[in-house]
Amino acid sequence: MIIKAPIDLQLTQMSGQTSQPPWAESDGVFREVVIVNEKPVLFDVRQSGEYLDFSFTGDVSKKDAVSTLTHIYDLDFDLNKFYKYLSNQPELSEMSEFCNGLRLFLAKDEFECIISSICSANNSIKRWTKSISDMKMKWGENHFENYWTFPDKSVIQDLFEDEDEESLVCGKCSGNNLKSCGVGYRAPYMKKASEIFTLEMDLSEIGKMSYDEAFETIMKVPGVGPKVADCILLYGFNFREAFPSDVWIKRIVSHLYFEGKDIPVSKVREFGMEEFGNNAGYVQLYMFHYARMSGLMEKIKR
Numbered sequence: 492m493i494i495k496a497p498i499d500l501q502l503t504q505m506s507g508q509t510s511q512p513p514w515a516e517s518d519g520v521f522r523e524v525v526i527v528n529e530k531p532v533l534f535d536v537r538q539s540g541e542y543l544d545f546s547f548t549g550d551v552s553k554k555d556a557v558s559t560l561t562h563i564y565d566l567d568f569d570l571n572k573f574y575k576y577l578s579n580q581p582e583l584s585e586m587s588e589f590c591n592g593l594r595l596f597l598a599k600d601e602f603e604c605i606i607s608s609i610c611s612a613n614n615s616i617k618r619w620t621k622s623i624s625d626m627k628m629k630w631g632e633n634h635f636e637n638y639w640t641f642p643d644k645s646v647i648q649d650l651f652e653d654e655d656e657e658s659l660v661c662g663k664c665s666g667n668n669l670k671s672c673g674v675g676y677r678a679p680y681m682k683k684a685s686e687i688f689t690l691e692m693d694l695s696e697i698g699k700m701s702y703d704e705a706f707e708t709i710m711k712v713p714g715v716g717p718k719v720a721d722c723i724l725l726y727g728f729n730f731r732e733a734f735p736s737d738v739w740i741k742r743i744v745s746h747l748y749f750e751g752k753d754i755p756v757s758k759v760r761e762f763g764m765e766e767f768g769n770n771a772g773y774v775q776l777y778m779f780h781y782a783r784m785s786g787l788m789e790k791i792k793r
Contacts, residue, residue, distance in 0.1 A: 494557060496566035497541040499592025503564065506780060509608040510598040510726035512620035515638070524638040525599045527551045527559050531634040534560065541592065548635065565595040565729075573773055582747040583774065586781040593780060595772065597729060601694050602685075603641035604727035605712070608719045609680050618673060625672040647685035652678040680714025687712055698728045705730060717760060725772040734763030734771040742791045743782050751791075 504513045504521055514523035520537045532549030534556070543564060547556045561567055574587040598604035603623070610619040623641070630646050631639035651657035651668035658664045669678035688694055697705050705728065709720040718737045725733040734740075736759045744759045745751055754762075767774045782788040 492546065492553070492557070493539055493542050493544045494561060494566055495542050496561075497570055497592055498538075498543050498564060498566065498594050500536065500538045500543055500564075502590070502592060502780075503594045503596050506593060506596065506776070507616040507620075508596040508726050508776070509611045509619070509722045510596050510604045511600070511607060511641075512624050522638070523599070524634045524640055525559060525563070526640060527555055531632075531640065532556065532559070533635040533638060536560065559599075563597050563599055565597055568594065568773075570594070573770065576770060577774075577777070583777070585785065586777040589781045589784040590777045593777065595726065595729075595776065598727040600641050601697075601727045602644055602688060605684055605688070605709075605723050606641070606647070606681055608722040608726070609677055609684060609712075609714050610674055611722065612677065612714070612716070612719050622673045626669075629666070629672065644685045644689045647681060648689055650682065652682060677714060680712070683713045684715075702730050702732050706733075717757065721760070725775075731769045731772045732764055734760050734767065734775050736760040736763065736775075739782070739788070740775060740778065743778050743787065746787070746791050747778075 500521065504516070514521040514536070516522075520535050522533065522535050524531050524533050526532070527549065528551055530550050532547050532551050534545055534547050536543055536545040538544070543560065543566070545556075545560055549556075570592070577583045577587050606626070607619065607623050610622050627639040627641050630642035630650070632642075633639055647669075651660065653668050653670040654664045657668045661667075669681055674681060692708065697708060700708065702724065705724055706720055709715055709723050710717070715723070718735050721733040721735040724730040725735060736744075736756050738756065740763075741754060741756050741759045744762065745754050748762070748766075763771050763775060782791070
């Protein structure tokens with residue numbers, strides 16, 4: 492089945508968005524289990540021309556399957572309209588050429604996105620995606636023969652942080668601790684996040700909030716700074732005005748708009764949200780990948 496909305500599936504999958512790791516890929520087919528209407532569904536998605544082609548296994552309707560993939564790959568977003576917007580901005584006009592077909596890769600599991608985003612802080616894409624994948628295989632539920640969903644909040648809450656804690660309680664270490672998945676100093680933040688969203692906050696309420704209220708709410712989670720909070724809001728809850736800002740986005744924005752001047756990251760975030768409005772999330776995504784693909788990243792490293 493084909494959904495007729497242009498996308499570069501490979502680029503979108505491998506773009507490092509912190510909603511989730513890339514789906515398992517074989518011969519150009521990306522496969523993942525997604526919970527749809529409380530039922531596991533195994534999706535196979537592939538590129539067909541400029542569109543996404545898919546099949547699925549599971550007890551859901553075709554309509555619900557299409558709706559699920561349309562959300563995850565943000566297929567209702569009008570890329571051509573966005574490219575016209577970019578073309579009218581001198582600083583951004585080349586970006587659609589380098590990132591054509593790149594879309595938001597939105598969360599299939601909001602809690603997974605929160606833990607992924609925490610794990611991504613000061614971390615490489617390769618390392619955080621491996622950590623999240625390892626957590627799924629260790630503590631998630633197995634469906635369709637070796638495809639795992641992300642573990643529930645209550646499961647993470649009950650894990651040990653490290654080998655020392657596990658050995659102290661159990662007398663031995665069998666790898667039933669968060670640091671065994673390479674999350675390092677982020678382990679206590681992950682446990683605390685699981686406690687907060689189990690006992691104190693209802694995840695389903697965040698998407699109903701205003702951006703400012705949602706940002707303040709997410710910032711209460713230990714280990715979540717402004718950049719991680721904006722990643723969670725953009726990739727997990729589809730707040731388009733979020734503009735995740737770190738040292739790389741700071742350098743790109745400074746080069747494009749401020750003649751290379753040293754601008755605080757907090758000011759870059761404010762600038763992005765004010766300048767780009769509801770296009771801010773997409774502009775940030777395209778900025779980062781344009782910088783990588785065009786050679787700009789190497790230029791501003793010096």
